[in-house]
Amino acid sequence: MSSFRRVATAATALAFAGALTAPAAHAATTPGGDLYLATAGAGALTPTGHDTYRLTLRDPAAELTAFTDRPARTSSSVPLRRFVSGWDEAGFAADPPNAALTIDGAPARHDTMIVELTHPQLTRSGALTLRARRVPGPASGSLAAFSRRADPRLPLTFGKAELFIDSGAAAVQPVRISVDVPAYKNVDVNFDPSDMTLTGGPLVWTTNAAGGLTVSANGIGVSAPAAMQGVLTGYTPAGADSISGTATIPDGATVTATVGNGRPIPITNGAFSIPLD
Structure with missing residues (x-):
């Protein structure tokens, strides 16, 4: 990833802290906020069907950053284990969240994908696995900024990556x-x-x-x-x-x-x- 794209990605992440659009009412039903940022040292996408994958994030950070919408517009930390165990309680089983997966160092045409996430699990080795389905078309809500960067394909194995998870407007x-x-x-x-x-x-x-x-x-x-x-x-x-x-x-x-x-x-x-x- 070029230095310009690294700065753009960082600026996008910071912008979410002050410009989220999901309703504040949903914040009470989620583990800690309206948008979550998970980071990992490496990962893989294993195809399971047409535009569907098993997403594996290896060496994930022990905490996610949770950004909360108005009026507070604050950021906080959410333990990864709590986020996974609270998936159903957050309403994500009934209304799976969309996310932007971005890969550091990948070519510009193969570094970002918008996906729908289900079935998160932590493996014995500490990796985070999810089922991911590519979402075609432009992203909405807190992920709209990623639309112009979204790609149809990503490398099947990759290094450092970020996963921006949008809790969505359908509370x-x-x-x-x-x-x-x-x-x-x-x-x-x-x-x-x-x-x-x-x-x-x-x-x-x-x-x-x-x-x-x-x-x-x-x-x-x-x-x-x-x-x-x-x-x-x-x-x-x-x-x-x-x-x-x-x-x-x-x-x-x-x-x-x-x-x-x-x-x-x-x-x-x-x-x-x-x-x-």
């Missing part, structure tokens, strides 16, 4: 679904797909005997030969007015939804609609 709110089912009772809850997306499995589940649990992106089913209690996590769009759907909840069983830091709201038998403040 989501976490929702905790708590279920308490007596023995030999069946519960079914189906959410409107536009209102709720579940993570696909229980985060906490305790029972005295084996029970049946099915979880889809928009529904749960419980068949309990013994009393069961559990908590699952889902996400609802930040601009949603309500969470609606239909439920079969027998006497003695309870299901509640807690949006963000709000109070638990009972989900009722039959058609239900939970207003969001």
Whole structure:
């Protein structure tokens, strides 16, 4: 990379600290900010399909820099392990973030790519791996400055690199679904797909005997030969007015939804609609 392009990249990074465009409301749902900068000593892109890759960042920095939007417009550090473990809680599982991958020392026509990121993992060796899908067309939001530099291809192996991760404008709110089912009772809850997306499995589940649990992106089913209690996590769009759907909840069983830091709201038998403040 030429000295001019190095200065331009540094200037772009600094500009994000004072010129982010993502809504401030989303900052509360992310581990530390609205745009994140991860750096690595080396990396690789392993093709897995058309414009899809396994992105490996070796020797990543132990912390990311998080830039927060107005009114604070501050920067802070986020531990890499916390960022990875908080991926779902941040809403990135429901709404995968876009990122700009820039490679130091690569030719100007092969040094920047806009990608969508999913499934982050830290390996035993300490490398960060993600699934990356190239995003065609111009970037938007905090990554718009990279549009004129975006390339269709990058080297499959490379040295030092930066990954600018945009939390995006499509904010989501976490929702905790708590279920308490007596023995030999069946519960079914189906959410409107536009209102709720579940993570696909229980985060906490305790029972005295084996029970049946099915979880889809928009529904749960419980068949309990013994009393069961559990908590699952889902996400609802930040601009949603309500969470609606239909439920079969027998006497003695309870299901509640807690949006963000709000109070638990009972989900009722039959058609239900939970207003969001």
